[in-house]
Amino acid sequence: MHDLALEFRRRDHEVTVLTPSDRISADLEIVTEDGLKVVRVRSRKIKGASKVFRATEEMRLSSLTWRRARRFLLAHPADLIVFYSPTIFWGALVKRLKSLWGCAAYLILRDIFPAWAVDAGLLRKGLVYRFFRRKEIQQYEVADRIAVQSPANLSYFNQDFAARRYPVEVLYNWATLHEQDLPVTNYRKQLGLEGKVVFFYGGNLGVANDVDNIVRLAARLSPEDHIRFLLVGDGSEAARLRAALAENGLHTVQVLPAVSHREYLAMVAEFDVGLLSLDRRLNTHNVPGKLLGYMYWSKPTLASINPGNDLFEILEKNGAGLCVLNGDDESFAQVALRLAQDANLRASLGKNARQLLERGFSVEHAVNEIFRHLGEVDPVALSSRSKSRVAADFRMHPPELAENSKS
Numbered sequence: 001m002h003d004l005a006l007e008f009r010r011r012d013h014e015v016t017v018l019t020p021s022d023r024i025s026a027d028l029e030i031v032t033e034d035g036l037k038v039v040r041v042r043s044r045k046i047k048g049a050s051k052v053f054r055a056t057e058e059m060r061l062s063s064l065t066w067r068r069a070r071r072f073l074l075a076h077p078a079d080l081i082v083f084y085s086p087t088i089f090w091g092a093l094v095k096r097l098k099s100l101w102g103c104a105a106y107l108i109l110r111d112i113f114p115a116w117a118v119d120a121g122l123l124r125k126g127l128v129y130r131f132f133r134r135k136e137i138q139q140y141e142v143a144d145r146i147a148v149q150s151p152a153n154l155s156y157f158n159q160d161f162a163a164r165r166y167p168v169e170v171l172y173n174w175a176t177l178h179e180q181d182l183p184v185t186n187y188r189k190q191l192g193l194e195g196k197v198v199f200f201y202g203g204n205l206g207v208a209n210d211v212d213n214i215v216r217l218a219a220r221l222s223p224e225d226h227i228r229f230l231l232v233g234d235g236s237e238a239a240r241l242r243a244a245l246a247e248n249g250l251h252t253v254q255v256l257p258a259v260s261h262r263e264y265l266a267m268v269a270e271f272d273v274g275l276l277s278l279d280r281r282l283n284t285h286n287v288p289g290k291l292l293g294y295m296y297w298s299k300p301t302l303a304s305i306n307p308g309n310d311l312f313e314i315l316e317k318n319g320a321g322l323c324v325l326n327g328d329d330e331s332f333a334q335v336a337l338r339l340a341q342d343a344n345l346r347a348s349l350g351k352n353a354r355q356l357l358e359r360g361f362s363v364e365h366a367v368n369e370i371f372r373h374l375g376e377v378d379p380v381a382l383s384s385r386s387k388s389r390v391a392a393d394f395r396m397h398p399p400e401l402a403e404n405s406k407s
Helices: 004-010 051-059 059-076 089-100 113-119 127-140 151-160 213-223 238-247 261-268 290-296 312-317 330-339 345-358 365-372 378-383
Strands: 013-022 027-034 036-044 078-084 104-107 145-148 168-170 195-201 227-232 253-256 274-279 301-304 321-325 389-393
Touching: 004 013, 004 036, 004 365, 013 059, 051 059, 059 089, 078 089, 089 104, 089 127, 089 151, 104 127, 104 365, 145 151, 145 365, 151 168, 195 261, 195 290, 195 330, 213 227, 213 238, 213 253, 213 274, 213 330, 213 389, 227 290, 227 330, 238 253, 261 290, 274 290, 274 330, 290 301, 290 345, 290 389, 301 312, 312 321, 321 330, 330 345
Parallel strands: 013 036, 013 389, 078 104, 078 389, 104 145, 145 168, 195 227, 195 274, 227 253, 274 301, 301 321
Antiparallel strands: 027 036
């Protein structure tokens, strides 16, 4: 979202980033960062908290933000609201601001919740599910456009919301093509990985990511002394993952906590193959944000993913990676070994991955798509003004790795 806001700013729009923060002491903090006006609203820390506490705190987001930022929001109207899900609880605030400002709202939908939680066995279709479902629908109702990250997710709306006919479009995840002044990292040497082929996983370690899948892969390949695994991130399954690795004596796998986005991106450059893992039970689909870091540095991707996921076509059609069906452990291990043994194959797939990023996953392309879609809603407001005020982006946390449930 930082990259998206900067691209709006590069095009001479005035951008305000409105976000909760547990790192400030005042109720409201207003600063300028990278040419962006950043408005932080004090909230309680939810990362690493229990599911009940997190849900309770997220439910308060709209009312808490309005109460603490009300005077600022009344005095600083915007022409466009860009909001991001997760969380599903921004609907009430966006509805209020649309009424106040008379503007359009664009929802970037990245996790379809609570559907994915039901698929993964985390939630039953009872009272709690129905509450979350109402909040999910509330955010759809208030959006002038809904951007899903995969063509396969269009079918979710066609099936579950056929009568409502929401304006849904595909907006792939994005990345800037040229990061400036990235830090210099030396993780390969520090972690004793010199001379090894390293499979790198960066991002959330949650139920939807099926971390046991990676444990099983590492176990199958443990006799191959030249292969190592490095996992960087946090999440609900992180502790169990570490316990499983210790129980199985898998010394070929190292797990590090989440790092900042820039540290993460610099780290990716050092390793050989990017890993993706998505639970086969998922019926919603996504293009995980971690993929873009792999593509940025021309790294091939090895993906073990759920049936019907568009990544099968995106990666393999463009020769940017190799995919197997989650649960097919034998094929997963065979493809991983093939990548580890063939440096030329890794280089070829990696080159194609970078080209794919430049064609369809750049932040410039994403902003073009946002304005193209919203031009159908209010072309005068969005195309005739030389400078618009964009309230981009309600978001849950500072831009750290592994904050979202599947990205």
